[in-house]
Amino acid sequence: MSRIVGIDLGTSTSEIACIVEGAPKLLPNSLGKLITPSVVHIGQNGEILVGGEAAEYLFTRPDCTFIEVKRLTGSGEKLKAHGKEYAPEEIQAMLLSYLVRCAEASLNEKIDRAVITVPAYFTDVQRRATAKAGELAGLRVERIINEPTAAALDYGLSNLKECKNVLVYDLGGGTLDVTVLELFEGVIDVKASCGNNHLGGKDFDEIIMRHLADPSGDERALMRLKKSAEDCKISLSAREEFQVSLPFLLTDRDGKPVSVEKAVSRRDFEDWIAEKVISTREPMLSALADAGIGPQDLQVILLVGGSTRIPCVKRLVEETLGAVPRSLVDPDLTVARGAAIQAGLIEGSINNEDLVLTDVCPYTLGTAPLRDGLFGKRQFFDPLIPRNITIPAEKARIYMTAADYQTEVLIDVYQGESSDPANNERLGEVRLTGIPAARQGKEQIEVTFGYDMNGILQVKASVVSTGKQVSAEISTTGVKAKPLLDLAKWEDAEGARKLRPLIRKAEKMIASGKDIGGDAAVLVRRLKEALLLNNEEQAENLRDELFALLDVLGKMDQLR
Secondary structure, three states, rough: OOEEEEEEEOOEEEEEEEOOOOOEEEOOOOOOOOOOOEEEOOOOOOOOOOHHHEEEEEEEEHHHEEEEHHHHHOOOOOOOEEOOOEEEHHHHHHHHHHHHHHHHHHHHOOEEEEEEEEEEOOOHHHHHHHHHHHHHHEEEEEEEEEHHHHHHHHHHHOOOEEEEEEEEEEEEEEEEEEEEEEOOEEEEEEEEEEEEOOOOOHHHHHEEEEEEEEOOOOHHHHHHHHHHHHHHHOOOOOOOEEEEEEEEEEOOOOOEEEEEEEEHHHHHHHHHHHHHHHHHHHHHHHHHHHHOOOOHOOOOEEEEEHHHHHHHHHHHHHHOOOOOOEEEOOOOHHHHHHHHHHHHHHHOOOOOOOOOEEEEEEEEEEEOOOOOOEEEEOOOOEEEEEEEEEEEEEEEEEEEEOOOOEEEEEEEEEOOOOOOOHOOOEEEEEEOOOOOOOOOOOOEEEEHHHHEEOOOOEOOOOOOOOEEEEEEEOOOOOOOOOOOHHHHHHHHOOHHHHHHHHHHHHHHHHHHOOOHHHHHHHHHHHHHHHHHOOOOHHHHHHHHHHHHHHHHHHHHHOOO
């Protein structure tokens, strides 16, 4: 069997690595670079270009040159080039194929096995789509691993004797992940993960673009503006000012050329993105709360992803956690290195007695049985596998038939945190037939959820009296991943006006450092989500919990 490579399949850039003589080694692309832009160009004759060569077509042929495809993973959307449609995973497969060809040329051997990284907060749908991209590229995907966990592996391999609590803050081109873990003499025990699949450096680029020009309808102007915005963002991490110069960017209504000449200061940029950066505080506090520790219990803070080079991002992490993050890993290469280490553990090129990894399920998984209510039977979300449980995990539960002489049952499978199934993501269904006809509640159905190390769910259902069973990996064909809620828009939600004073008071208390353990931050986040989902019952319950907690925190402050 071939060796296993580790691949960081990123929004902006991608990297590939493997284990050489017991250590991870990044492998160069066809241009000799370790970092490959995640860009794919499809030519008129079907020729496919990837990386730097494809990026040259962003300005001349943006209609058939694709960037940031990772953000469409699992969406069901189609991309078009020369009249042909492509699924996002097909485009990603082209990128993976290129990386593997480069690795084969570098190693002078055949490669057909890989570990691929994904954001910790990727859904089951998105993980399956990533695995599908690997399969389309001719790879046997040995493991799907979370990006912050990969970074922790990279750090852990060099610090096998340490016993520390670690927080990984991973802000890349398109996603945010915060993971809390414990490192204990070579054991990496992931405790909790939280994040946002729609927040990253590309959002900062778009904010800059909005302050510079509006090239709506002009794809070439849009790409020029996008490139200049990215250059501006990167430069302002090291400089106090950047001069944007875009001569003849577009034309006005009279057909006259319009140029953009503007000096952007670091202060301007940080003011523009402040709301987005501040929004990353809540996932940090939520991950800590789920892990059962406070900021004061952390010994190591790892910054991962190119966007963590932005000075105000570093300051926000420092202010939230009360400690200065240290540059202990390469923010651009650490994820690929960690993926290679995971590959080495699987293939045996790294001793798995020296380094042991546990990971968690980032979302709650469950089904939606019926129960009697005031207005008859209705569905409710019944969690089987709770979020942040160590994986692999398997949980079973017994249900009763809900109607007289019922001979089949449809088991709906959901992913999410709401008690109302309608507010969660429906992943699919399993149908069990052949149930003996009997009165309501006489026949028992056992439902088992199994969540593996790749973060992929398997559901089994069986009739207890006969042993008849059906099982399936939940089909996600055509299922779209629900976008995460934009918490910044909570004040626009119905009912927000009445709860605004409470939320503002809680946020003030959180900012003052009185929220030890982060419980108030978690309740505020959940309350905003309930408002955005128009879940009145949940919002009222969370309001009461938050009132009670603020009262306790206020009394504790008086005692001090």
